[in-house]
Amino acid sequence: MIDWTDMEIIRCLQKNSRMQWKEIGQRVHLTGQAVAARIRRLEELGIIEEYTVKLNTEKMGRAITAFITVYMKTAGHHSFESFAAGNEEIISVHRTSGEGCYLLEASLASSEDLSRLLDRILAYGNYRVNLSIGRIKG
Numbered sequence: 001m002i003d004w005t006d007m008e009i010i011r012c013l014q015k016n017s018r019m020q021w022k023e024i025g026q027r028v029h030l031t032g033q034a035v036a037a038r039i040r041r042l043e044e045l046g047i048i049e050e051y052t053v054k055l056n057t058e059k060m061g062r063a064i065t066a067f068i069t070v071y072m073k074t075a076g077h078h079s080f081e082s083f084a085a086g087n088e089e090i091i092s093v094h095r096t097s098g099e100g101c102y103l104l105e106a107s108l109a110s111s112e113d114l115s116r117l118l119d120r121i122l123a124y125g126n127y128r129v130n131l132s133i134g135r136i137k138g
Contacts, residue, residue, distance in 0.1 A: 002047065005030065009038055010048070017051040057091075057107040064108040065132035068118070069100035072125040077101070080124040089117055100128070 005028050012024045021032035021039070028035065042048045057065070072080065084093045084104060092105045108114045114129075121127050 001045070002042070006038060006042060006047075009035060010042070013039075013048070013051075017053075062089075062107040062109050064111065064114055065135075066104075066106045066108065066114055066117075067130045067132065068104040068106060068121065069096075069128040069130075070102040070104065070121060070125055071127065072101040076124055083120070083124070087117070087120075089113065101125070 008028045009024055012019050012027060021035040024030075025032045025035045030038075039048065057063075070080070080102070081093070084090050084102070089108055090104050090106050094103045095101065096103050106114070106117060108117065118127060118129065
């Protein structure tokens with residue numbers, strides 16, 4: 001389905017989704033047009049779903065990164081998922097197996113903001129919080 005060249009193109013786009021096709025082509029020994037055709041094919045196959053911007057949330061005034069494991073009380077999963085999807089402080093939401101039902105990554109400006117978010121989560125279930133002390137990768 002995909003070959004080494006496709007994987008190298010994907011790696012380039014993961015590092016910088018605005019990288020020019022010509023520059024990618026130089027790295028994978030293709031023309032810019034050939035790279036564009038491969039990228040379109042990867043999009044059509046659903047392998048590339050979207051292009052995003054990575055933000056430095058600390059420079060945006062959100063110095064606290066919290067990983068919150070949510071333990072649901074009952075079957076209110078749909079309403080919780082809607083709440084999480086609509087909350088701008090919550091960066092990512094994963095439904096998990098094992099310990100807990102969801103793992104959230106949240107970016108907040110203060111401990112008061114974290115406390116308010118946790119109070120809102122209590123409407124859906126209990127939680128456990130881990131705070132990031134530094135990003136290594138990603």
